Amino acid sequence: MILSTSETILSIEDLHASVEDQQILNGVNLLVKEGETHAIMGRNGSGKSTLSKVIAGHPSYKVLSGSIQFKGKSILELDPEERARVGIFLGFQYPVEIPGVSNFEFLRVATNARRKELLKTELDTFEFEDLVTEKLKIVEMNAAFLERSVNEGFSGGEKKRNEILQMALLEPIISILDETDSGLDIDALRIVASGINKLSRPNSATILITHYQRLLNEITPDFVHIMAEGKIIKTGTKELAINLEKSGYDFIDKKVKGMEIAK
Amino acid sequence: MKSSAICREWLKSLPPTQGYLKEEQEIGRELLLKKGMPSNKDEAWRLCNFTKLNSFLSLPIIINEKDNSSKVKLIFPEKDQNRERIIINPNQNQIVNIKLPSGIEKLNDREIEKNIGKIVKSTNIENDISVCLNQASSSGLLALKVKSNFKDALEIVVPSIEEKAISTRIFLLVEEGAKLDLLQVFLGEKNSAQNHLMEIKLESNVEISHDVISMGDKKESSSICTLAVEQAEQSKYTLHSLYQGWAYARFEPRIIQSKGEASTIIKSLQVTKSKEQIATHSLIRFEGPNGKLDQLQKAVASEYSHCIFNGSIEVPQKAQKTEAAQLSRNLLLSKRARIDTKPELEIVADDVRCTHGATVSQLQEEELFYLLSRGIDNEHANSLLLKGYYDEIISNLPKSAYKWNFFEKLIQI
Numbered sequence: 001m002i003l004s005t006s007e008t009i010l011s012i013e014d015l016h017a018s019v020e021d022q023q024i025l026n027g028v029n030l031l032v033k034e035g036e037t038h039a040i041m042g043r044n045g046s047g048k049s050t051l052s053k054v055i056a057g058h059p060s061y062k063v064l065s066g067s068i069q070f071k072g073k074s075i076l077e078l079d080p081e082e083r084a085r086v087g088i089f090l091g092f093q094y095p096v097e098i099p100g101v102s103n104f105e106f107l108r109v110a111t112n113a114r115r116k117e118l119l120k121t122e123l124d125t126f127e128f129e130d131l132v133t134e135k136l137k138i139v140e141m142n143a144a145f146l147e148r149s150v151n152e153g154f155s156g157g158e159k160k161r162n163e164i165l166q167m168a169l170l171e172p173i174i175s176i177l178d179e180t181d182s183g184l185d186i187d188a189l190r191i192v193a194s195g196i197n198k199l200s201r202p203n204s205a206t207i208l209i210t211h212y213q214r215l216l217n218e219i220t221p222d223f224v225h226i227m228a229e230g231k232i233i234k235t236g237t238k239e240l241a242i243n244l245e246k247s248g249y250d251f252i253d254k255k256v257k258g259m260e261i262a263k
Numbered sequence: 264m265k266s267s268a269i270c271r272e273w274l275k276s277l278p279p280t281q282g283y284l285k286e287e288q289e290i291g292r293e294l295l296l297k298k299g300m301p302s303n304k305d306e307a308w309r310l311c312n313f314t315k316l317n318s319f320l321s322l323p324i325i326i327n328e329k330d331n332s333s334k335v336k337l338i339f340p341e342k343d344q345n346r347e348r349i350i351i352n353p354n355q356n357q358i359v360n361i362k363l364p365s366g367i368e369k370l371n372d373r374e375i376e377k378n379i380g381k382i383v384k385s386t387n388i389e390n391d392i393s394v395c396l397n398q399a400s401s402s403g404l405l406a407l408k409v410k411s412n413f414k415d416a417l418e419i420v421v422p423s424i425e426e427k428a429i430s431t432r433i434f435l436l437v438e439e440g441a442k443l444d445l446l447q448v449f450l451g452e453k454n455s456a457q458n459h460l461m462e463i464k465l466e467s468n469v470e471i472s473h474d475v476i477s478m479g480d481k482k483e484s485s486s487i488c489t490l491a492v493e494q495a496e497q498s499k500y501t502l503h504s505l506y507q508g509w510a511y512a513r514f515e516p517r518i519i520q521s522k523g524e525a526s527t528i529i530k531s532l533q534v535t536k537s538k539e540q541i542a543t544h545s546l547i548r549f550e551g552p553n554g555k556l557d558q559l560q561k562a563v564a565s566e567y568s569h570c571i572f573n574g575s576i577e578v579p580q581k582a583q584k585t586e587a588a589q590l591s592r593n594l595l596l597s598k599r600a601r602i603d604t605k606p607e608l609e610i611v612a613d614d615v616r617c618t619h620g621a622t623v624s625q626l627q628e629e630e631l632f633y634l635l636s637r638g639i640d641n642e643h644a645n646s647l648l649l650k651g652y653y654d655e656i657i658s659n660l661p662k663s664a665y666k667w668n669f670f671e672k673l674i675q676i
Binding site: 056057058059060079080081083084085090092095096098099100101105106109110113114117149150166170 | 634636637639643644648651652654655658
């Protein structure tokens, strides 16, 4: 539920960013408040994933101008690990495989890093085992996944479920889920979506980056933004996503063209 | 001083040839006198840090067991109950003072004469300086027979002595059907040198899992180790080795499948920091058909250090149906560090399957970002990634090997 008094979690203003000297973001504005779910849609190359990486602090992406504020404070000077610890979570489009690093150990170290920030006691192996067993149920994952190396040999669906498991353990304030629905079959999509719904809290927010409307049938967004050419060109409600699914992205082309002419 | 002069000085400092290994000492010294120390013109030594190699010869060799001036630290982790441990204390006569577990006996003179030096000789390496250095200076021999009823684990620990060089020689005859878990631990001391020559003969149907943990002391310790193994048919020899912490180290595993029809697995890791140089020169030769080899060599070099791998595989005409795979994977953690890796396959037989490959990379940025984006700090993330990298090798080591704290040292980059 959105209340007008809700606190702003994320505020992005006129953000310009580049990767490898190529400018990708050209003035993004976005305001996310507590309890909100936002969907960002758009074609490949429109800057959706770049936006998520920039928020998470990927070192290859450079902010040229503009600001990103998290709970009223700029995060541009924070390292990626500091951003994660204060409660910013990025669900990867392509979760990275790390051979030789046990998933259990990885999850435990990450959870403790966040708990430290929240002034909670760090968990030893046994305590963490209890916690993770509980959280595994949210994504209907088998405990056997904990014994394996991080994402190694996981199917597409298993990787995405492992991302949501991390989200469950880290209890972020804002979750940016980059194409969490891609590569999922209907059943896996339902499990992942239901996991995200279960994890939503009144004082947290979610940004779903997606190509398709099907995820939005499972998770109802409060706002739908369309990105093109590195900026948000249209904002609406769920209806916008439905219309987009029906008519395709052609209208964006017209809009972009219109912008260019106006320039 | 020139290296040939250093070598002559060193030979002069050795006591007169005597005792059990008199003949071997003579052979080694004569060859060294004739050839001198290697130079960068010798292919097998081309990349060697000669300053470090020469300083290897500057330390006095321990020969006299009554030399009480040298103290050896003998505080080791407690051994597990089901394992036997032999500590080679350079201050003591190696043959007399060792208590042997049941199922392991000393070789008699006739057996020693029949076997000693044969395996290493059959590796046919020109200018075999590593072996000559050992032959010239080793005064004791630990020659053991592992009986066919032996199915246990054995540990051989070789500590070093500060400001001294030691030279050890071991021969193991593993009788038909025996199964042996062998853990060897080599420990460096500051400003110390070790030289080892070990020969292992596997009779048919023998299975050995051989774990080598070789850890130097950061302050100028060096080690040269030649491991010569002969495998009879239907034998299985697995080597897991870990080298770290030596200012200079050279490890030369040479394995010969004397009739083919055997299996060899090698999983090795060498890790260098600071200005260290660690080199592995392996040779695997198939003298008969249907031999199998699976070799993985990993190296991690940081700061100003240098890792070298030279991997020879010889498959002559008679070694048809050989299946050999060699992979060298390397991680370069600093711009000033250096990695040299060279596979050398000599294949004459025409019906074989032999593969090799080498990669040099850095810690993956995307892997690192993934960990950071979960709140894990940079240092911890790096050590997790390194741990992951080492895992492929060290996960093969037995639990009792971890008591030697090699892991803690490994992740301190």
